Amino acid sequence: MYVAVKGGERAIENAHGWLAEERRGDPGLAELSVAQIREQLALAVNRVMAEGSLYDPDLAALAIKQARGDLIEAIFLIRAYRTTLPRFGASAPVETGRMACDRRISATFRDVPGGQILGPTFDYTHRLLDFKLAAEGEPPEAPGHPAEPAPAPVPRVAEFLNREGLIEEAPRDDTPPPDLTREPLEMPADRALRLQALARADEGFTLSMAYSTQRGYARNHAFVGELRIGTVPVEMEIPELGFAVEIGEVTLTECETVNQFTGSKTEPAQFTRGYGLVFGQTERKAISMALVDRALRWEELGEDNVGAPAQDAEFVLYHADNIQATGFLEHIKLPHYVDFQSELELVRKLRREAQETREAAE
Amino acid sequence: MKDTHQADPDRQAWMSLLAKAPEGRVAALLDACTARPAFTWLRAPETGAVMLRGRAGGTGAPFNLGEMTVIRCALTLDCGTVGHAYVQGRRKADAEAAALVDALMQTEAADGLHAAVLEPLRQERDTARATRAAKAAATKVDFFTMTRGED
Numbered sequence: 001m002y003v004a005v006k007g008g009e010r011a012i013e014n015a016h017g018w019l020a021e022e023r024r025g026d027p028g029l030a031e032l033s034v035a036q037i038r039e040q041l042a043l044a045v046n047r048v049m050a051e052g053s054l055y056d057p058d059l060a061a062l063a064i065k066q067a068r069g070d071l072i073e074a075i076f077l078i079r080a081y082r083t084t085l086p087r088f089g090a091s092a093p094v095e096t097g098r099m100a101c102d103r104r105i106s107a108t109f110r111d112v113p114g115g116q117i118l119g120p121t122f123d124y125t126h127r128l129l130d131f132k133l134a135a136e137g138e139p140p141e142a143p144g145h146p147a148e149p150a151p152a153p154v155p156r157v158a159e160f161l162n163r164e165g166l167i168e169e170a171p172r173d174d175t176p177p178p179d180l181t182r183e184p185l186e187m188p189a190d191r192a193l194r195l196q197a198l199a200r201a202d203e204g205f206t207l208s209m210a211y212s213t214q215r216g217y218a219r220n221h222a223f224v225g226e227l228r229i230g231t232v233p234v235e236m237e238i239p240e241l242g243f244a245v246e247i248g249e250v251t252l253t254e255c256e257t258v259n260q261f262t263g264s265k266t267e268p269a270q271f272t273r274g275y276g277l278v279f280g281q282t283e284r285k286a287i288s289m290a291l292v293d294r295a296l297r298w299e300e301l302g303e304d305n306v307g308a309p310a311q312d313a314e315f316v317l318y319h320a321d322n323i324q325a326t327g328f329l330e331h332i333k334l335p336h337y338v339d340f341q342s343e344l345e346l347v348r349k350l351r352r353e354a355q356e357t358r359e360a361a362e
Numbered sequence: 363m364k365d366t367h368q369a370d371p372d373r374q375a376w377m378s379l380l381a382k383a384p385e386g387r388v389a390a391l392l393d394a395c396t397a398r399p400a401f402t403w404l405r406a407p408e409t410g411a412v413m414l415r416g417r418a419g420g421t422g423a424p425f426n427l428g429e430m431t432v433i434r435c436a437l438t439l440d441c442g443t444v445g446h447a448y449v450q451g452r453r454k455a456d457a458e459a460a461a462l463v464d465a466l467m468q469t470e471a472a473d474g475l476h477a478a479v480l481e482p483l484r485q486e487r488d489t490a491r492a493t494r495a496a497k498a499a500a501t502k503v504d505f506f507t508m509t510r511g512e513d
Binding site: 049050053054055056058059082085086087088089090091092093094096097100101102103110111115116117118119120156158170171172173174175176177178179180181191192193195196199200230233234236238240241243244245246247248249250252254256273275277279 | 370374377378412416418419420422423427429431434448449450451452498501503
Protein backbone atom coordinates (compact mmCIF):
# COMPACT_ATOMS: atom_id res chain seq x y z
CA MET A 1 0.00 0.00 0.00
CA TYR A 2 1.25 3.47 -0.83
CA VAL A 3 0.24 6.58 1.06
CA ALA A 4 1.72 9.98 0.27
CA VAL A 5 3.35 11.56 3.28
CA LYS A 6 5.00 14.96 3.46
CA GLY A 7 7.75 16.20 5.67
CA GLY A 8 11.07 14.95 4.35
CA GLU A 9 11.98 17.76 1.97
CA ARG A 10 14.67 19.39 4.06
CA ALA A 11 16.25 16.06 5.02
CA ILE A 12 16.26 14.92 1.38
CA GLU A 13 17.79 18.16 0.18
CA ASN A 14 20.54 17.94 2.76
CA ALA A 15 21.12 14.25 1.98
CA HIS A 16 21.59 15.08 -1.70
CA GLY A 17 23.92 17.94 -0.86
CA TRP A 18 26.04 15.63 1.26
CA LEU A 19 25.96 12.99 -1.49
CA ALA A 20 27.47 15.54 -3.89
CA GLU A 21 30.16 16.38 -1.37
CA GLU A 22 30.99 12.73 -0.73
CA ARG A 23 31.04 12.05 -4.47
CA ARG A 24 33.70 14.69 -4.88
CA GLY A 25 35.79 13.21 -2.07
CA ASP A 26 38.85 15.07 -0.81
CA PRO A 27 38.83 18.47 -2.57
CA GLY A 28 42.61 18.54 -2.17
CA LEU A 29 42.81 15.84 -4.87
CA ALA A 30 42.24 16.50 -8.57
CA GLU A 31 38.70 15.81 -9.78
CA LEU A 32 38.22 12.90 -12.20
CA SER A 33 37.12 13.97 -15.65
CA VAL A 34 34.58 12.03 -17.67
CA ALA A 35 37.23 11.56 -20.36
CA GLN A 36 39.62 10.02 -17.80
CA ILE A 37 36.95 7.53 -16.76
CA ARG A 38 36.18 6.75 -20.41
CA GLU A 39 39.84 6.14 -21.25
CA GLN A 40 41.21 4.61 -18.05
CA LEU A 41 38.24 2.69 -16.66
CA ALA A 42 37.19 1.44 -20.09
CA LEU A 43 36.04 -1.99 -18.94
CA ALA A 44 33.69 -0.44 -16.38
CA VAL A 45 32.42 1.83 -19.16
CA ASN A 46 31.91 -1.22 -21.38
CA ARG A 47 29.89 -3.00 -18.73
CA VAL A 48 27.66 0.03 -18.22
CA MET A 49 27.08 0.30 -21.97
CA ALA A 50 26.32 -3.43 -22.29
CA GLU A 51 23.89 -3.67 -19.39
CA GLY A 52 22.53 -0.16 -19.87
CA SER A 53 21.92 -1.36 -23.44
CA LEU A 54 23.09 1.92 -24.94
CA TYR A 55 26.41 2.29 -26.78
CA ASP A 56 27.82 5.70 -25.83
CA PRO A 57 31.15 5.67 -23.97
CA ASP A 58 30.91 9.32 -22.88
CA LEU A 59 27.47 8.86 -21.34
CA ALA A 60 28.52 5.64 -19.61
CA ALA A 61 31.60 7.39 -18.17
CA LEU A 62 29.42 10.27 -16.94
CA ALA A 63 27.02 7.79 -15.34
CA ILE A 64 29.91 6.07 -13.54
CA LYS A 65 31.10 9.42 -12.20
CA GLN A 66 27.62 10.43 -11.08
CA ALA A 67 27.05 7.02 -9.46
CA ARG A 68 30.36 7.19 -7.56
CA GLY A 69 31.48 4.01 -9.29
CA ASP A 70 28.34 2.01 -8.41
CA LEU A 71 27.95 0.27 -11.77
CA ILE A 72 24.36 -0.87 -11.28
CA GLU A 73 23.38 2.68 -10.32
CA ALA A 74 25.22 3.88 -13.46
CA ILE A 75 23.36 1.32 -15.59
CA PHE A 76 20.11 2.60 -14.06
CA LEU A 77 21.00 6.16 -15.14
CA ILE A 78 21.72 4.98 -18.69
CA ARG A 79 18.48 2.98 -18.90
CA ALA A 80 16.54 6.03 -17.73
CA TYR A 81 18.30 8.27 -20.26
CA ARG A 82 17.69 5.94 -23.20
CA THR A 83 13.94 6.08 -22.68
CA THR A 84 14.11 9.79 -23.53
CA LEU A 85 15.64 9.21 -26.97
CA PRO A 86 13.54 8.97 -30.11
CA ARG A 87 14.24 5.76 -32.06
CA PHE A 88 15.59 6.55 -35.54
CA GLY A 89 15.47 2.96 -36.70
CA ALA A 90 17.38 -0.29 -36.57
CA SER A 91 20.77 -1.10 -38.04
CA ALA A 92 21.45 -3.85 -40.50
CA PRO A 93 22.68 -6.87 -38.49
CA VAL A 94 26.35 -6.25 -37.71
CA GLU A 95 28.70 -8.47 -39.68
CA THR A 96 31.00 -9.87 -37.04
CA GLY A 97 32.74 -11.93 -39.73
CA ARG A 98 34.16 -8.61 -40.97
CA MET A 99 35.37 -7.57 -37.53
CA ALA A 100 38.73 -5.79 -37.27
CA CYS A 101 39.95 -8.04 -34.47
CA ASP A 102 41.99 -6.81 -31.49
CA ARG A 103 41.72 -10.29 -30.04
CA ARG A 104 40.71 -13.59 -31.56
CA ILE A 105 41.34 -16.94 -29.96
CA SER A 106 40.06 -20.47 -30.36
CA ALA A 107 40.29 -23.09 -27.63
CA THR A 108 39.38 -25.86 -30.07
CA PHE A 109 41.91 -25.45 -32.90
CA ARG A 110 45.50 -24.50 -32.25
CA ASP A 111 46.39 -23.73 -35.86
CA VAL A 112 43.26 -21.87 -36.75
CA PRO A 113 43.56 -19.83 -39.98
CA GLY A 114 44.13 -16.21 -39.05
CA GLY A 115 45.98 -17.33 -35.95
CA GLN A 116 45.55 -17.00 -32.21
CA ILE A 117 45.64 -13.26 -31.54
CA LEU A 118 45.84 -12.57 -27.82
CA GLY A 119 45.13 -8.84 -27.85
CA PRO A 120 45.19 -6.67 -24.71
CA THR A 121 44.28 -9.47 -22.29
CA PHE A 122 44.59 -10.10 -18.55
CA ASP A 123 45.21 -13.78 -19.38
CA TYR A 124 48.73 -14.95 -18.52
CA THR A 125 49.26 -12.05 -16.13
CA HIS A 126 50.30 -13.16 -12.66
CA ARG A 127 47.49 -11.35 -10.85
CA LEU A 128 50.01 -9.74 -8.55
CA LEU A 129 49.36 -6.14 -7.57
CA ASP A 130 51.55 -3.87 -9.65
CA PHE A 131 52.77 -1.12 -7.36
CA LYS A 132 54.29 0.72 -10.30
CA LEU A 133 50.72 1.77 -11.18
CA ALA A 134 50.44 3.50 -7.80
CA ALA A 135 53.19 5.87 -8.88
CA GLU A 136 52.56 8.42 -11.58
CA GLY A 137 54.55 7.76 -14.69
CA GLU A 138 54.83 8.08 -18.39
CA PRO A 139 52.28 6.25 -20.52
CA PRO A 140 53.74 2.92 -21.63
CA GLU A 141 54.39 2.25 -25.27
CA ALA A 142 52.76 -0.86 -26.66
CA PRO A 143 55.63 -3.32 -26.72
CA GLY A 144 56.34 -5.93 -29.32
CA HIS A 145 58.09 -6.04 -32.62
CA PRO A 146 56.37 -4.50 -35.62
CA ALA A 147 54.33 -7.27 -37.14
CA GLU A 148 52.48 -7.71 -40.37
CA PRO A 149 48.82 -6.98 -39.79
CA ALA A 150 46.60 -10.04 -39.56
CA PRO A 151 44.73 -10.76 -42.77
CA ALA A 152 41.33 -9.17 -42.53
CA PRO A 153 38.70 -10.42 -42.27
CA VAL A 154 39.59 -13.37 -40.07
CA PRO A 155 37.54 -16.46 -41.01
CA ARG A 156 35.10 -17.95 -38.52
CA VAL A 157 36.10 -21.10 -36.69
CA ALA A 158 32.60 -22.60 -37.04
CA GLU A 159 33.06 -22.57 -40.81
CA PHE A 160 35.80 -25.22 -40.59
CA LEU A 161 33.54 -27.64 -38.75
CA ASN A 162 30.66 -26.73 -41.04
CA ARG A 163 32.61 -28.04 -44.02
CA GLU A 164 32.53 -31.52 -42.54
CA GLY A 165 28.92 -31.19 -41.45
CA LEU A 166 30.03 -31.83 -37.88
CA ILE A 167 28.38 -28.75 -36.41
CA GLU A 168 24.87 -27.41 -36.65
CA GLU A 169 24.56 -24.56 -39.09
CA ALA A 170 23.19 -21.11 -38.37
CA PRO A 171 21.44 -20.50 -41.68
CA ARG A 172 20.71 -16.93 -42.62
CA ASP A 173 17.22 -15.80 -41.81
CA ASP A 174 15.71 -12.34 -41.96
CA THR A 175 12.74 -12.64 -39.64
CA PRO A 176 12.31 -9.26 -37.90
CA PRO A 177 13.28 -9.85 -34.27
CA PRO A 178 11.03 -9.11 -31.27
CA ASP A 179 12.12 -6.17 -29.11
CA LEU A 180 11.72 -6.34 -25.34
CA THR A 181 12.11 -2.58 -25.08
CA ARG A 182 8.89 -2.23 -27.05
CA GLU A 183 6.83 -5.27 -26.00
CA PRO A 184 7.02 -6.74 -22.50
CA LEU A 185 9.14 -9.88 -22.24
CA GLU A 186 6.72 -12.80 -22.31
CA MET A 187 7.09 -16.57 -22.35
CA PRO A 188 7.68 -18.57 -24.41
CA ALA A 189 10.63 -16.46 -25.55
CA ASP A 190 12.17 -17.37 -28.91
CA ARG A 191 15.94 -17.38 -29.30
CA ALA A 192 16.09 -13.82 -30.67
CA LEU A 193 14.28 -12.51 -27.61
CA ARG A 194 16.46 -14.60 -25.28
CA LEU A 195 19.62 -13.26 -26.91
CA GLN A 196 18.42 -9.67 -26.52
CA ALA A 197 17.66 -10.24 -22.84
CA LEU A 198 21.01 -11.97 -22.27
CA ALA A 199 23.00 -9.27 -24.08
CA ARG A 200 21.78 -6.71 -21.49
CA ALA A 201 21.64 -9.14 -18.55
CA ASP A 202 23.62 -8.68 -15.36
CA GLU A 203 27.14 -10.02 -15.80
CA GLY A 204 27.26 -11.61 -12.35
CA PHE A 205 23.95 -13.40 -12.79
CA THR A 206 24.85 -14.61 -16.28
CA LEU A 207 28.25 -15.79 -15.06
CA SER A 208 26.69 -17.78 -12.21
CA MET A 209 24.08 -19.36 -14.48
CA ALA A 210 26.82 -20.33 -16.96
CA TYR A 211 28.98 -21.68 -14.14
CA SER A 212 26.09 -23.81 -12.90
CA THR A 213 26.00 -25.58 -16.29
CA GLN A 214 29.72 -26.28 -16.03
CA ARG A 215 29.29 -27.73 -12.56
CA GLY A 216 26.68 -30.20 -13.79
CA TYR A 217 23.28 -28.50 -13.77
CA ALA A 218 22.38 -29.11 -17.44
CA ARG A 219 25.98 -29.71 -18.36
CA ASN A 220 26.58 -29.06 -22.04
CA HIS A 221 30.36 -29.53 -22.38
CA ALA A 222 31.20 -26.14 -23.83
CA PHE A 223 34.45 -25.31 -25.59
CA VAL A 224 35.21 -21.78 -26.67
CA GLY A 225 35.21 -22.39 -30.40
CA GLU A 226 36.00 -18.77 -30.96
CA LEU A 227 36.22 -15.57 -29.01
CA ARG A 228 36.75 -12.33 -30.89
CA ILE A 229 36.92 -8.71 -29.79
CA GLY A 230 37.17 -5.83 -32.19
CA THR A 231 35.32 -3.18 -34.14
CA VAL A 232 32.55 -3.55 -36.66
CA PRO A 233 30.88 -0.83 -38.71
CA VAL A 234 27.21 -0.06 -38.04
CA GLU A 235 25.21 0.30 -41.22
CA MET A 236 21.71 1.68 -41.41
CA GLU A 237 19.28 2.34 -44.21
CA ILE A 238 18.61 6.10 -44.18
CA PRO A 239 14.88 6.43 -44.80
CA GLU A 240 15.00 9.89 -46.39
CA LEU A 241 17.79 8.85 -48.77
CA GLY A 242 16.67 5.34 -49.58
CA PHE A 243 20.14 3.82 -49.27
CA ALA A 244 22.32 2.51 -46.46
CA VAL A 245 25.36 4.21 -44.98
CA GLU A 246 27.73 3.36 -42.18
CA ILE A 247 26.78 5.66 -39.31
CA GLY A 248 29.44 4.59 -36.85
CA GLU A 249 31.64 1.86 -35.50
CA VAL A 250 31.32 -0.15 -32.28
CA THR A 251 33.56 -2.49 -30.32
CA LEU A 252 31.93 -5.85 -29.67
CA THR A 253 32.87 -9.13 -28.03
CA GLU A 254 31.59 -12.27 -29.71
CA CYS A 255 31.83 -15.78 -28.32
CA GLU A 256 30.81 -18.91 -30.09
CA THR A 257 30.87 -22.11 -28.09
CA VAL A 258 31.15 -25.58 -29.57
CA ASN A 259 29.18 -28.00 -27.44
CA GLN A 260 29.20 -31.76 -27.33
CA PHE A 261 25.92 -33.24 -28.46
CA THR A 262 25.34 -36.95 -28.77
CA GLY A 263 22.17 -36.58 -30.79
CA SER A 264 18.50 -36.72 -29.89
CA LYS A 265 15.25 -37.98 -31.37
CA THR A 266 15.31 -35.13 -33.86
CA GLU A 267 18.97 -34.27 -34.38
CA PRO A 268 22.04 -36.33 -35.40
CA ALA A 269 25.18 -36.48 -33.26
CA GLN A 270 27.07 -33.30 -34.03
CA PHE A 271 28.48 -30.29 -32.30
CA THR A 272 25.97 -27.62 -31.34
CA ARG A 273 26.55 -23.96 -30.73
CA GLY A 274 25.94 -21.32 -28.11
CA TYR A 275 26.26 -17.66 -28.96
CA GLY A 276 27.25 -14.55 -27.06
CA LEU A 277 27.50 -10.99 -28.40
CA VAL A 278 28.03 -8.04 -26.08
CA PHE A 279 28.92 -4.34 -26.39
CA GLY A 280 32.55 -3.47 -25.65
CA GLN A 281 35.43 -5.62 -24.48
CA THR A 282 33.38 -7.84 -22.19
CA GLU A 283 34.60 -11.40 -22.65
CA ARG A 284 33.52 -12.88 -19.31
CA LYS A 285 29.98 -11.78 -20.11
CA ALA A 286 30.11 -12.98 -23.74
CA ILE A 287 31.33 -16.45 -22.77
CA SER A 288 28.70 -16.65 -20.03
CA MET A 289 26.01 -15.57 -22.47
CA ALA A 290 27.02 -18.30 -24.93
CA LEU A 291 26.81 -21.03 -22.29
CA VAL A 292 23.42 -19.86 -21.04
CA ASP A 293 22.13 -19.47 -24.62
CA ARG A 294 23.14 -23.08 -25.28
CA ALA A 295 21.48 -24.36 -22.10
CA LEU A 296 18.24 -22.56 -22.97
CA ARG A 297 18.16 -24.27 -26.39
CA TRP A 298 17.38 -27.70 -24.90
CA GLU A 299 13.87 -27.80 -26.31
CA GLU A 300 14.69 -27.01 -29.95
CA LEU A 301 17.55 -29.56 -29.85
CA GLY A 302 15.28 -32.26 -28.41
CA GLU A 303 17.27 -32.60 -25.18
CA ASP A 304 15.78 -33.59 -21.83
CA ASN A 305 14.76 -30.91 -19.41
CA VAL A 306 16.65 -32.02 -16.32
CA GLY A 307 15.08 -29.25 -14.28
CA ALA A 308 18.28 -27.24 -14.06
CA PRO A 309 17.93 -23.50 -13.41
CA ALA A 310 19.88 -22.60 -16.57
CA GLN A 311 17.34 -24.51 -18.71
CA ASP A 312 14.42 -22.57 -17.29
CA ALA A 313 13.92 -19.60 -19.62
CA GLU A 314 11.38 -18.00 -17.33
CA PHE A 315 13.69 -18.23 -14.35
CA VAL A 316 16.74 -16.99 -16.25
CA LEU A 317 15.16 -14.19 -18.25
CA TYR A 318 12.94 -12.81 -15.49
CA HIS A 319 15.83 -12.59 -13.05
CA ALA A 320 18.70 -11.55 -15.31
CA ASP A 321 17.96 -7.84 -15.51
CA ASN A 322 19.75 -6.04 -12.70
CA ILE A 323 17.65 -2.89 -13.00
CA GLN A 324 14.38 -4.78 -12.59
CA ALA A 325 15.92 -6.79 -9.79
CA THR A 326 17.42 -3.88 -7.90
CA GLY A 327 14.30 -1.77 -8.40
CA PHE A 328 12.14 -4.37 -6.69
CA LEU A 329 14.74 -5.29 -4.13
CA GLU A 330 15.61 -1.76 -3.08
CA HIS A 331 12.03 -0.51 -2.93
CA ILE A 332 11.54 -2.44 0.31
CA LYS A 333 13.78 0.06 2.09
CA LEU A 334 11.36 2.88 1.26
CA PRO A 335 8.61 3.73 3.76
CA HIS A 336 6.12 0.90 4.22
CA TYR A 337 4.78 2.30 7.50
CA VAL A 338 1.13 1.55 6.76
CA ASP A 339 1.84 -1.96 5.41
CA PHE A 340 3.83 -2.71 8.49
CA GLN A 341 1.21 -1.22 10.80
CA SER A 342 -1.35 -3.70 9.48
CA GLU A 343 1.11 -6.58 9.92
CA LEU A 344 1.69 -5.43 13.49
CA GLU A 345 -2.05 -5.35 14.14
CA LEU A 346 -2.39 -8.86 12.72
CA VAL A 347 0.38 -10.34 14.88
CA ARG A 348 -1.06 -8.67 18.00
CA LYS A 349 -4.52 -10.02 17.18
CA LEU A 350 -3.24 -13.57 16.65
CA ARG A 351 -1.32 -13.47 19.91
CA ARG A 352 -4.35 -12.12 21.74
CA GLU A 353 -6.57 -14.86 20.34
CA ALA A 354 -4.03 -17.55 21.23
CA GLN A 355 -3.80 -16.17 24.76
CA GLU A 356 -7.60 -16.17 25.10
CA THR A 357 -7.87 -19.74 23.84
CA ARG A 358 -5.20 -20.82 26.32
CA GLU A 359 -6.94 -19.05 29.21
CA ALA A 360 -10.31 -20.55 28.29
CA ALA A 361 -8.77 -24.06 28.30
CA GLU A 362 -7.23 -23.62 31.76
CA MET B 363 11.72 15.20 -46.83
CA LYS B 364 12.45 12.19 -48.97
CA ASP B 365 14.87 13.00 -51.75
CA THR B 366 14.93 10.85 -54.80
CA HIS B 367 18.49 9.64 -54.66
CA GLN B 368 19.90 6.64 -56.34
CA ALA B 369 22.16 4.53 -54.16
CA ASP B 370 25.31 6.41 -55.08
CA PRO B 371 28.36 4.37 -53.99
CA ASP B 372 30.53 7.51 -53.80
CA ARG B 373 28.05 9.27 -51.58
CA GLN B 374 27.63 6.19 -49.39
CA ALA B 375 31.39 6.05 -49.00
CA TRP B 376 31.85 9.70 -48.05
CA MET B 377 28.88 9.73 -45.66
CA SER B 378 30.31 6.63 -43.96
CA LEU B 379 33.75 8.20 -43.74
CA LEU B 380 32.34 11.43 -42.27
CA ALA B 381 30.22 9.55 -39.71
CA LYS B 382 33.23 7.66 -38.35
CA ALA B 383 35.67 10.58 -38.15
CA PRO B 384 37.11 11.49 -34.73
CA GLU B 385 35.52 14.35 -32.80
CA GLY B 386 36.06 17.75 -34.38
CA ARG B 387 38.10 16.42 -37.29
CA VAL B 388 35.62 17.05 -40.13
CA ALA B 389 35.03 20.62 -38.96
CA ALA B 390 38.77 21.30 -38.68
CA LEU B 391 39.49 20.02 -42.19
CA LEU B 392 36.47 21.78 -43.67
CA ASP B 393 37.30 25.13 -42.08
CA ALA B 394 40.94 24.86 -43.14
CA CYS B 395 39.90 24.50 -46.78
CA THR B 396 36.94 26.82 -47.27
CA ALA B 397 34.65 29.36 -45.66
CA ARG B 398 31.38 27.74 -44.63
CA PRO B 399 28.56 28.49 -47.05
CA ALA B 400 25.24 29.87 -45.85
CA PHE B 401 22.58 27.23 -45.22
CA THR B 402 19.19 26.73 -43.64
CA TRP B 403 18.24 23.78 -41.48
CA LEU B 404 15.91 21.33 -43.07
CA ARG B 405 16.15 19.32 -39.87
CA ALA B 406 18.08 20.84 -36.98
CA PRO B 407 20.49 18.43 -35.23
CA GLU B 408 18.49 15.88 -33.25
CA THR B 409 19.83 13.15 -30.94
CA GLY B 410 18.19 9.75 -30.94
CA ALA B 411 18.91 6.05 -30.79
CA VAL B 412 19.39 3.33 -33.35
CA MET B 413 18.78 -0.28 -32.36
CA LEU B 414 21.81 -2.37 -33.28
CA ARG B 415 21.18 -5.89 -34.44
CA GLY B 416 23.29 -8.99 -34.43
CA ARG B 417 22.69 -12.47 -35.82
CA ALA B 418 22.41 -15.66 -33.74
CA GLY B 419 25.58 -17.65 -34.33
CA GLY B 420 26.94 -14.67 -36.27
CA THR B 421 25.12 -15.73 -39.43
CA GLY B 422 21.59 -16.80 -38.42
CA ALA B 423 18.41 -15.00 -37.43
CA PRO B 424 18.71 -11.35 -36.35
CA PHE B 425 18.22 -10.20 -32.75
CA ASN B 426 18.25 -6.81 -31.06
CA LEU B 427 21.60 -6.28 -29.39
CA GLY B 428 21.11 -2.84 -27.84
CA GLU B 429 20.89 0.78 -28.88
CA MET B 430 23.48 3.35 -29.89
CA THR B 431 23.21 7.14 -29.68
CA VAL B 432 23.06 8.86 -33.07
CA ILE B 433 22.71 12.49 -34.10
CA ARG B 434 21.17 13.45 -37.40
CA CYS B 435 20.51 16.63 -39.30
CA ALA B 436 19.75 17.90 -42.79
CA LEU B 437 20.44 21.29 -44.31
CA THR B 438 19.93 23.18 -47.57
CA LEU B 439 22.54 25.38 -49.19
CA ASP B 440 21.43 28.57 -50.92
CA CYS B 441 21.75 26.80 -54.27
CA GLY B 442 19.17 24.27 -53.06
CA THR B 443 21.53 21.35 -52.54
CA VAL B 444 20.59 19.20 -49.55
CA GLY B 445 23.13 17.64 -47.22
CA HIS B 446 22.37 14.89 -44.70
CA ALA B 447 24.26 13.52 -41.75
CA TYR B 448 23.74 10.52 -39.48
CA VAL B 449 26.62 10.36 -37.03
CA GLN B 450 27.22 8.08 -34.04
CA GLY B 451 27.17 9.94 -30.73
CA ARG B 452 25.64 13.26 -29.68
CA ARG B 453 28.02 15.84 -31.16
CA LYS B 454 26.07 18.60 -32.93
CA ALA B 455 29.13 20.33 -34.39
CA ASP B 456 30.26 17.05 -36.00
CA ALA B 457 26.82 16.40 -37.47
CA GLU B 458 26.64 19.92 -38.88
CA ALA B 459 30.10 19.68 -40.44
CA ALA B 460 29.30 16.27 -41.93
CA ALA B 461 26.03 17.52 -43.46
CA LEU B 462 27.81 20.56 -44.92
CA VAL B 463 30.46 18.38 -46.52
CA ASP B 464 27.76 16.04 -47.81
CA ALA B 465 25.99 19.00 -49.44
CA LEU B 466 29.17 20.57 -50.82
CA MET B 467 30.27 17.25 -52.28
CA GLN B 468 27.23 17.48 -54.57
CA THR B 469 28.35 20.90 -55.88
CA GLU B 470 31.28 22.21 -57.90
CA ALA B 471 33.30 22.30 -54.68
CA ALA B 472 33.46 18.50 -54.72
CA ASP B 473 36.96 18.08 -56.12
CA GLY B 474 38.50 20.53 -53.66
CA LEU B 475 36.72 18.95 -50.69
CA HIS B 476 37.64 15.49 -51.82
CA ALA B 477 41.32 16.42 -51.67
CA ALA B 478 41.16 18.62 -48.56
CA VAL B 479 38.68 16.74 -46.37
CA LEU B 480 37.85 13.23 -47.54
CA GLU B 481 41.30 12.12 -48.60
CA PRO B 482 42.99 13.16 -45.31
CA LEU B 483 40.15 11.51 -43.36
CA ARG B 484 40.57 8.32 -45.32
CA GLN B 485 44.33 8.29 -44.79
CA GLU B 486 43.97 8.97 -41.07
CA ARG B 487 41.40 6.20 -40.77
CA ASP B 488 43.64 3.75 -42.65
CA THR B 489 46.66 4.67 -40.52
CA ALA B 490 44.70 4.25 -37.30
CA ARG B 491 43.43 0.86 -38.47
CA ALA B 492 46.85 -0.31 -39.57
CA THR B 493 48.43 0.77 -36.28
CA ARG B 494 45.84 -1.14 -34.30
CA ALA B 495 46.07 -4.19 -36.58
CA ALA B 496 49.86 -4.21 -36.17
CA LYS B 497 49.50 -4.17 -32.37
CA ALA B 498 47.07 -7.10 -32.63
CA ALA B 499 49.40 -8.95 -35.00
CA ALA B 500 52.26 -8.52 -32.51
CA THR B 501 50.20 -10.57 -30.02
CA LYS B 502 49.70 -13.44 -32.46
CA VAL B 503 51.03 -16.70 -31.10
CA ASP B 504 53.81 -18.50 -33.00
CA PHE B 505 53.54 -22.11 -31.93
CA PHE B 506 56.58 -24.32 -32.08
CA THR B 507 56.97 -27.93 -31.06
CA MET B 508 59.58 -28.80 -28.47
CA THR B 509 61.88 -31.67 -29.38
CA ARG B 510 60.22 -34.90 -28.37
CA GLY B 511 62.34 -37.62 -26.88
CA GLU B 512 61.28 -40.26 -29.37
CA ASP B 513 64.48 -42.25 -29.62
